[in-house]
Amino acid sequence: MKKIRFLPIVMISCCFQFCHTDRVEKLKDGLLIHLEGDVKQVQLQVINDKIIRVSASPEDKISTTPSLISVVGNNTGAKWTSTIDDHTATLKTNALTATVDLKTGLVQFKDAQGNTIINEGGKAFTPITIDGKKLFRLQQLFDSPADEAFYGLGQPQTGLMNYKNQDVDLTQYNSQVAVPFVLSSRHYGILWDNYSITRFGDDRPYEELASMELTDKKGQKGSLTATYGIRNQQDSVFLQRGESKIDYSFIPSLKTIPQGYPMAKGIVTWEGKVSPKESGDQKFYVSASGYIRIWIDGVLMLDKWREGWNPGPSVFKKAMQTGEQHDLKIEWIPESNQAFISLKHLSPTPERLKDKMAFTSEAGEKIDYYFIYGAHPDEVINGYRTVTGKAAILPKWALGFWQSRERYKTQRDVISTVQEFRKRQIPLDNIVMDWSYWEENAWGSQDFDSARFPDAKGMIDSLHDLYHTHFMISVWAKFYKDIPNYKVMNDKGYLYTQSIKDSIRDWIGKGYISTFYDAFNADARKEFWGMLNKHLFSKGVDAWWLDATEPDIYSNSTIDYRKQLMNPTALGPSTQYFNPFALMNAKGIYEGQRETKPDQRVFILTRSAFAGLQRYSAATWSGDIASRFDELARQIPAGLNFCMSGLPYWTTDIGGFYVEDKYDKPDPQGENLQEWRELNTRWYQYGAFCPLFRAHGQYPYREVYNIAPENSQEYQSIVYYDRLRYRLMPYIYSLAGQTYHNGYTLMRGLLMDFDQDTAVRQIGDQFMFGPAFLVNPVYAYKARSRALYLPAGQGWYNLYDGRYTDGGQHITAAAPLNRIPLYVKAGSIVPFGPDIQYTGQQAADTITLYVYGGSNGTFSLYEDEGLNYNYEKGAFSTIAFKYNDTDNTLTLGKRAGEFPGMLQQRSFRIVKVDKAHPQAFDLAANKGQLVQYNGNEQTIHINL
Missing domain, CATH: 2.60.40.1760 (glycosyl hydrolase (family 31))
Structure with a gap:
């Protein structure tokens, strides 16, 4: 009996196990x-x-x-x-x-x-x-x-x-x-x-304001009071009406603006009361251009400006309870006949999403993600x-200073600008040619207008040979209808066709019909590179600036129409492949150039990005942003989050791209001029510690000598930080080497180095530049100090005077016009190179090592040839530095590796900074304990 009972149990158990095994x-x-x-x-x-x-x-x-x-x-x-x-x-x-x-x-x-x-x-x-x-x-x-x-x-x-x-x-x-x-x-x-298109967080569609209970100024329910007035005409009313939504988001929605309303002269207000239908944090989403200000209960929630054609996003929350009414006022000054505003709302996050992290995507074939774990953020x-893919090492010159503007219109403009930099001895490595160097009706020709650039190759040769300057050029994936390159691409089926069918014209001259090529098509990418190679790379172009790579085929289109404009892609529906155009576009140029000239490093700057872009030697800039202090403030967390997305090379238009009328109509004067100069000075001070250091923007001209006179604090500060950047080149290039070889990140949110210090988690206006520098940008007009936090667990030295402060505390640091607060972490070893005008001027045969006491420290000096890909084959060297704080010694490790042209002998100057012996960093000083180095390990007792 026992056996009879036992057997079925065994059989059931085996069957159950078998069934589950079969499922795996x-x-x-x-x-x-x-x-x-x-x-x-x-x-x-x-x-x-x-x-x-x-x-x-x-x-x-x-x-x-x-x-x-x-x-x-x-x-x-x-x-x-x-x-x-x-x-x-x-x-x-x-x-x-x-x-x-x-x-x-x-x-x-x-x-x-x-x-x-x-x-x-x-x-x-x-x-x-x-x-x-x-x-x-x-x-x-x-x-x-x-x-x-x-x-x-x-x-x-x-x-x-x-x-x-x-x-x-x-x-x-x-x-x-x-x-x-x-x-x-x-x-x-x-x-x-x-x-x-994907949403991180709440996946519900944004709703109109009518998702709340609205009451107008007269107490009538169902809408706000919208007043369309005329600016600078007190109490003028073109039209007043009730409105339950604010949604002038895209070009089609501008048709609902009151007929005949002069937007360029207008001021629009929406006023009334709002009451939520559900208690909790109400979420507001704004997209706007022109001037926009929003108050809730008299508290200013948003105050922004953007150029009319490029609205930007803002978000804010407000805790509200059902049954409560809250005063709401929105003021919008469009400034132009094509400006945009949208204010949407969502009720509090639903229960199903609370205590969750969520990804929601419009279209895909499967759920697919990589879970990546690590002992620390790096x-x-x-x-x-x-x-x-690894982040390719950029050509060394790309880590120097770039000068750009919108735009240099002639060959003489380019050469004379570089000549002025060299004359003034302002360090420079790259000058950038923005759009419209082609003939007006030949966008997509990928060639110069010979009337304005009669000898483009000679110009580039002169930049290289006489002025030791590199040349980057703006390249668009855009083709005007009926030019020869358009015909080639169109005949092969490489172009998106919707904008041609719809006869969409751009903003140049009379307006020209155009489209973009399909970067998802491998053959189209090769054809595109062939055009660049034939007309530009063959003339000596060093690097590529890929603009409008969202792709921005027709600005301010609705999302649905943007999808139509790039549909279908070679891989499938544009809805499925909406976001990675920039990745595929960069892929074609990277692969094309490496095949054409394998011994020259590719360098790409692109306005959009996607996961994996770093493997194509590509960086990203933050797009067409406004020349405002509040926009400068937003760049800091934007850049940090970009770099914490795994893409290490990022930059902004120093000074902001487009400007308010007070700066350029007419030229700024008085207080406006002072603000313009200070804005640029503060932005340069920040930009010197971004992965890439680049000035660009609309008029007023962006060269330092066009911003402020040579004897001004602003000019001298800008030049100081430029020179400091070049003195730090051994440090910066070493970090670029670590980025490729060890997965490092140059520009670092504080969590990356101090993840045990919970106080840093919300800090988005300070960051580490490499392991040593705590950078604290100043982003308020006339600010001469700023509050900052010194992370806990280490000491900090003020770079400028060498004085020590314990970490784990909030302080108020001095921030005179010519300086931003810079602190160096205790235990840091910072190599400073020679005073140079461009990165290739001379090898760093004498390096000053600033050693900051209070903790043990290490640093690895990385070097390679700087221009080719031999580093991928092991052609590089490293020298490990190790500081022992207890016995006050610095070990210069045995050099590891080698590469052609490597220095066999060099000198190190050692400068010690500690609590008892503060030492100010000095660009001009030639101080320190001199040590000769021949590649063998040696340990030095540091003199104080």
Whole structure:
């Protein structure tokens, strides 16, 4: 009897185990789990010990469409084990455990000690069909504890640093860059492999103001009082009416502006009261150009200006309770006949999204993401680059100063500008040619207008040979209809056709009909490069400035129309492939140039970006931003989050791109002139510590000698920081080497170095420039001091006087017009090179090492040839420095590696700074303990 009873139990148990085993396939690189619910497939792929790819589908098979952003293959060779029980399938590496619930398909990640890192909180697939292709609207939720902080996501310019409990729209716009990678304070990152428009956070569509209860000035419910007035005419009313929405978002919506209203002379106000239908934080989303100010209960919530043709985003929250009425006033001064404003609202975050981190994408074939773990943020970002590609080392000259403006119109403009820099001995490495160097009716010719540039090759040769200056040129993916290059591309089917069918004209002269090429087409990319090579690269062009790479085929179009303008792509519907145009465009130029001239480093600057761009030797600038102090303030967290998205090279238009009338109509005078000079001075002070150092913008001209006279504080400060940048070149280039070889990041949100100090998590206006410098930009007019935080756990030295202050405290630092507060971390070893006018002027045969006491320290000096790709083959050298604070010694390590032209002998000057012996940094000083170095290790006792 016992046997009879025992046998069925054994048989049932075996069958149950067999059934679950049958549902889990062990692949070469992971597990494929077959489920029976809404999610039918979940796959775990091991990339390495700390990176696991998760794919999921509601269908019987998971799509195998190749990734655009990943460079890792399917057989990585990583070691792992797996176990299966009645409820879960578990995959384990040396560092991670990933467990899949066999009922729900949800994944949990734990570290090697068994501590939970993150849990999935839900998956959703909504079937959709686009252009006959079956796709899904996708959503992936993750549980997120209250104390977590999030960074990255590209370059949203809303002024936010930490995206916890915030909503981020990942849509490519001019100045808004979408990169679907988030970095968590809990030492992990999520790389979301999807190319469509994506929302991080609340996925609900933005709603009109009518989603709240509205009351106008007269107490009538249902709308606000909208008054369309005439500026500078007191109490003028062109029209007054009730309005329940504020939505002049795109060109078509401007048709609803009251007929005959002179927007260029207008001022519009919306006034009344709002009451929420649900208590809690009400979320407001603004997109506006012109002047916009918003008050709630008399408190100014927003005060911004942008040029009419380029609206920018803002977000804010306001706690409100149902039954309460709150005064609302919006004031808009359009300034032009094409300006935009939109104010949308969302009620408090719904329960299903509370304590969650969410990605929601418009279209995709599957849920696909990489979970990346690390002991510290740099390791996580290095993991991101393991998946998407190493960040190529830029040519050394690209780390120097670039001069640009909108725009140099003739060959003489270019040469005379460089001549003036050399005459004044202002360091410079690159001059930039902006758009419209071609004949007016030949956009897309990829060639110079011979009337204004009679000898373009001779001009570039002179820049190289006489003035030791490099030449970057603006290149658009745009073609005017019927020019020869258009015909070539059109005949081969390489162009988007909708704007041609719709006869859309641009803003040049009489207006010309144009379109863009399809960068998703590999053959089109090769053809495009061939045109650049034939007419530009062959003349000696050094680098490429890729403008309007969102792609901005027709500015201020609706999203739906933008999709039509680039549909279909060679890979599929534009809805599915909306965001990565910049990635594919850069890919074509990078691959084309490397094939054409393999011994010259590619360098690309592009207005948009996407995950993986760093592998194509490409940097990004923050787009067409305003010349305002508040815009300068927003650049700081924008740049930090961009770099924390894994893309290390970033810059802004120093001074801002477009200017208010007070600065250029007529030339600024009096107080306006003083503000203009101070704005540029503060921006240069900040820009010197960005990964790339570049001035650009509309008139007034942006050269330092056109900003302020030589004897002014402003001029002298700008030149000081330019020279400081060049003296720091051994430090900066060493960090560029670390960025490629070790996955480092030059421009660093404070969390990256002080992640145990919770006080830094919200700080978006300070950052580390490499391991040594705490940079504290000044972004308020007439400010002569600024509050800042010195991170805990180390001491800090004021660069300018060498005085020491303990960390872990808030201070108010002096910020005279000619300086921003700069602090150096205790234990830092900072190499300063010779005083040079361009990066290739001379080898750093004498380097001054400033050693900051109070803690042990290290630094590795990296060098290579600076212009070619031999570093990829091991042609580089490093010298490790090690400071021992206890016995006050500095060890110069044995040189490792070699490259052609390497210095065999050099000198180091050692300057010690400590609490008892403050030493001011001095650009002109030739001080320090002189040591000869021949490549062998030596230890020096530092004299004080």
